[in-house]
Amino acid sequence: MHAEFIDVNDELASAPIGRMHVKLGILLALLTLFDGYDTFNPAYVIHYVREPWGLSLQQAGMLVSSGLIGFLLGAALHGAVADRLGRRVTLIAGLWITTIFSVLTALIADSFGSFCALRILTGLGLGVLLPLSTTYINELAPRRVANTFALWGVALGWAAGGAAAGLVGVFVTPLTGWQGLYWVGSLSLLLIPFLHLYLPESPKFALLRGRDEEVKAILEKLRPDRAQLYRGRSIMPPPLAQKKSVFALLEMPYRRLSFAIWATSFLSLFCIFGLSAWIPTLMQARGESFGASFAFGALMQVMSFAGGLVCGHLVDRTNRPRHWLFVWWLAGALAVLALVCFHQHWINVVCSAMAGFCIIGGQFVLNNFTAASYETDMRATAVGMELAMGRLGAILGPFIGGILQQAFGGSNVMLIAIGLAAIGAAISVLFARKHKHCRFESQAVRDEPATRAMHG
Template structure:
């Protein structure tokens, strides 16, 4: 009697070595999220050129930075249900085309406060798709033993590079070409979009969840070419996918409620601090006596150290996943104190070390929180979970620059701003520490024949 060979898809994906296709797809997602990071942070370098000519108050300047995050909130919160139904690939490419369109329109039409903010909001809807869905895609592709590190290289490196490039363009090109050059450079995402359309496959775990077995066999053969022959005639053992009519409501069911609410609160506090700092660091550093180039360079410094901090934390979490919340809490705790140091000393060295440490610990921990969220839910809910985490977090991101601007206006200085942002990071450390567990894991797999 013939016995059909069975192949456990979850095991095949989780235990794979990082091969050529893994690296290729990681590079493509890195490039995509690089433009996400670039677009997210470039308004901080626009303020210097438009605050005076447009007659902006500190509150308006803060909203100019936050306006794109309003759109991000819509895109992040709303894309998950679409991606869980229609696929990661199609939804990501649609989001990138939206970013392309409004990045081009911003320097053409955005020569006033209201129109500029409107363009940023519409761009933000596309950005709200790219980062959470890139995180989901990489998480579903990565071998389990290196999932956090692979996500850092495949998502966070790009996002951090984008923020760094925005700072470099702000320092070296905007003095000569004006703030518009930030968006002409950003339009280089258009050629990348065509490459993604031609090369990017659907997520393997999404194919498994949808029972698209023939496509999955082909993709498994490309991910693990040494085992391609064994996939051709095998019965695939696929993970069961719960039927979820409303993914957002499902995140608040008793099984997930504590995890979801804790992650959302932590993301809110973290991104309140992150965007409050990144939105105002160049301006505040000039007020503290730093040169124009150095002040703009502080923004790039935060992005560079954030990748190093996230990569370090990801490596630790991959080795000790059961203590992920403890390590995340430690990162935000140290980061919060790094911000508070700026209250008590004002010198170039202190500014440099504190800003670098803030990026390393606070932003670095946020990067790992994104992947922690993705790994805490099954495939059928993963895009919605990451989208909601970043969507709720973007409420904090919207408020961060706005509140920071109001505090500076009300107190005629940056002291109250640093107190508020530093305490937000410390409270975030306590919030994630209260979880004390890694989150729910995917259930056992079931046999699906095709």
């Protein structure tokens, strides 16, 4: 019977990387480039506005945290929208929101209050881009290279965007003021027409909605060598599934997995944003020049992609994501704690690079791990909730970093707190295990050859 039908999950999982995969990977990399850029550029605003706006260290931290508040709301809410209306329309809407409020930030943000308000509204769009891009690319990635493909298609863009924020901070803001960061960010407007023209709906989402002809059209582009076969067969109907809310993540098959992933994401993003927000200021206090201090942020982002790619490759080869993530975050913790003990220039460079490689790189793989751990009809909600919970840590990271520096008169206590949080992430990810009775699509794909051997 199965020979007469097209098994969409199997077709996607076993596909070779083709031109359509590459095209979609480039589109999503450009999309997440603007997400990464916009997420990290407030760290470079602090230098220009702290004295003119009379900000305390806690308020300076809030310049970064305010956008993350909006991100938390967007990440928490978008999953339910994307699981009902579709991945494509939700992604495009998120980029529109981000673009509009980037322009408004450059035009009318002239005080601490107006800047933070506009950053919260920008964050509503940012909260869509990274989680939903991760969901989208995991739904069409060939399973044998799922992490590697997702990292090239999503993490590369996000890391490049974060690095670009540092470069714009160094070379553009001395000429334009901090507003130049947001004029550059508004170039995302140029990407929107290409998304409208070339970004299809996720085939797995279209399958759940019974849009069989649309699914066939997408499969023909992803696997043109099998186009004739698709035209002569019907789509295998998906299993009947009930509509699942965010509360389904807390039901018995998923509860332990969800809590462990949320705790890990919270601690990881506390480290990432606590360190990224304060690294330029921290390095200037250590005697680095203005340009070098801003470049440390770019260095962390560049190294984060390399770290995520290496970790993702190891996960694909060994299928042991929890164990590799444990190693990555533990190494990142040691790098951050080394900054407490040593103050030489080369130590600053090496430890900052290792923190980006391990801590931020590990977060990319955690996002993919989350997407692969839930079924299609709840995947966007699961990834959105993972990053929403993580954004609680991201909000607290810069803010608590400011409080600790002001209370203790230096950065060492902040670095110790970040190092301990990274150790906590390494430990908590070990508990992110699937319930033994919980079976996911990715498991079914991996188990299929063994199943056929047993019955054949």
